[in-house]
Amino acid sequence: MAARKAASGKLALSPILDLNEASALHGKLMSMRGKDIVIDASAVERVGVQCVQVLVAGAAAWQADKKSFLVEKASDAFEKTIALIGISETQLIAKEI
């Protein structure tokens, strides 16, 4: 499926994923619907729950679209916060099926 492969995107997360960033992140995700996506979380320094909510909803949406949603280079802070708030990484990843 060549067409599908061509349509993939990268999304680099901002360093501070706080309340203010949640809407922006939501907007970015909404604009990238329909194609595979790789999330670069390497620069993340702080993560708030609301951004995680958006990311988890994003992973579910991509899963429903049968597209891949992958968190690639997670920073230490990102990983730890995700674990701290009880989200398994599986909830943040959707795979092209």
Add this chain to the structure above:
Amino acid sequence: MDMNEIKEIFFQECEEQLAELESGLLKLNDGDRDPETVNAVFRAVHSIKGGAGAFGLEELVAFAHVFETTLDCVRSNKLEPNQDVLKVMLKSADVLADLVTCSRDGGSVEESRTRGLVKELEALANGEAPPAAEAPKAAKPAAAAPVAKPTDDSGFQPIPFTFDGFGEEEDVIEQFTYEVTFKPTRELYSKGNEAALLLRDLSRLGEMSIACDIDQLPALESIDPEASYFGWKISITTPKSEDEVRAVFEFAEWDCELEVKPSEASADEELPMIPVPFDLSSLDDEPVETVQPQAETAAKASVPEATSSVAKAVNAAVEKKESAAAAAAAAAAQNNPAAAASSAGQTIRVDLDRVDRLINLVGELVINQAMLSQSVVENDTNGTSAVNMGLEELQQLTREIQDSVMAIRAQPVKPVFQRMSRIVREVADMVGKQIRLVTEGENTEVDKTVIDKIAEPLTHMIRNAVDHGIESPEKREAAGKDPEGTIKLSAKHRSGRILIELIDDGGGINRERVKQKAIDNDLISPDANLSDEEIDNLIFAPGFSTADKISDISGRGVGMDVVKRSIQALGGRISISSRPGLGSTFTMSLPLTLAVLDGMVVTVAGQTLVVPLTAIVETLQPEASAIHSFGSNQRLISIRNSFCPLVDVGRILNFRANQANPVDGVALLVESEGGGQRALMVDAIQGQRQVVIKSLEANYTHVPGIAAATILGDGRVALILDVDAVVGASRGQSLKPEMSLAAAG
């Protein structure tokens, strides 16, 4: 939004909380024992403490903490909120308010005051009866001592898990396991709290496992990024007590659902728990510079592992979610978080400047619309054209806009009245009197500008009433009165104005002494023959003070004259009536707004004047037979078999040298605040209009008999008549009453 703005919002909220606190305490003082009242009081102090902690206002936190502890005893029914207890609490509320003010504006509260109250509060919390007997000074080193530092509990809690197998039990610390259910609301986040940080703090108490409940999370397209959907079930094993676990959520307690309970071994686990084993130090508020190599490699290693294990797990997670989706959709429709949020947060904070700008603009709109109407009327004589009809609608719309805009600024007088109860308390304490303040109609609304400006004169009058009005308990008892005096402060709307009354049941005005004082101060001549009312009104004369000794409270030379002047500057009036032995009543009448006025536009000696519509009772065309002359140039008009003095406005204002013939003009029957009716003679009525008030004092200078100015539809300036001043002048008083008193002396 920078820190200062956030801090400013905190102080605004503090003011609201303080008002809440005070009204709650006063309710309790009146015998209200509703647990919700106690809760509201507790919540107010708690919120102030929480915010103050976030800004590092330690003094405030310290005091609020002690206060809160005592309130908690009331809340848990350990302490009966009787009069003595409430007296201490009310004083504490005052100190708390002062601490807030000091934190905002700088300065400091006398340490002795704070310390004394802290002792009293602690004594109450410890079950000692007030007033606290001299507490041993060495017992507690400082007020701040019992305060737990709530947020910045940096560093780790040592976890005692290395001793297993060894029999040395001396240092074994008992561990408890708690189950915590935590579901934040949207407000938690919007107030700047972060659930992740709370969970981090919680994880530091001990060994923690967590399960996140994501069932409420809607689909990506319908998610509100700022709402709260996640909830958590946490199991934590810690040596800490339940209260200490709760303390983690201390500042978020009102913005979340929280349950902390000792774990039951057979807890049914609906959600798989994820242990939180990580070293979370990198999540500290301050970024840690040194990167731990192990953590990094662990991170790298976990990526491929995670991706490989993803497929199965994700299916499980998403399937679980989908199966719940149908049920959740129905529940979500009812339980819509957005709807819940909208019902909670129905107010917004708006900078007053913005509202003022809007009001000014609407004022300009009114003037502009009047100008437009006028030019249309001039060009369209039959008044039926579509333009004319449209204009009428526009007028109505303008009117509605204006009313709505004014309603934005309308506020209840409650906060001002509440401030007065503190003043009564303090001053009464200082002079050793027992006084009770009763307020009435505190929800009466009036424009914010008016509210801001009445606080000062009202404060002065209240001080006066406490210091001079109410007698000492002994005197009152001797006079057969209740030793506790009563001051009643009431507000009500009356004919488009707000009427504020201050009634005391004190001794009333000692007319002999007032008169003597006025003579001593050269305010009146010794042989002046004054009516009771005139003597009472002498207290409004500049530089009048009847206090025998200059006290700290009132009688500093700036007396009731200042009060009168500031009320007048507001377009208001003040009057006094007093009955010896029974008390005095001060009545203030103020305009509801300082921005617009309904007026009757009239012509007097070629000048256009505006008469406030609220003052006019009726208008009539006098007939020659109804006019009766007496004295040198006094005239009466008979209206339905009663007589009413006729006042020529043009003559009073010196627009013309001689009185005009009443038959040629129109009489406006007006009612003045001082009572009684007058018929004001004007030459002609032009019409009725809403006018925007422009201050004469600010733009020109005060003109006796004129309250303000306005701009008419044709762009000309018209003066707004001060009906009371004109009526007063017609009674023989000059248009400058204070001058006449001085002249008499």
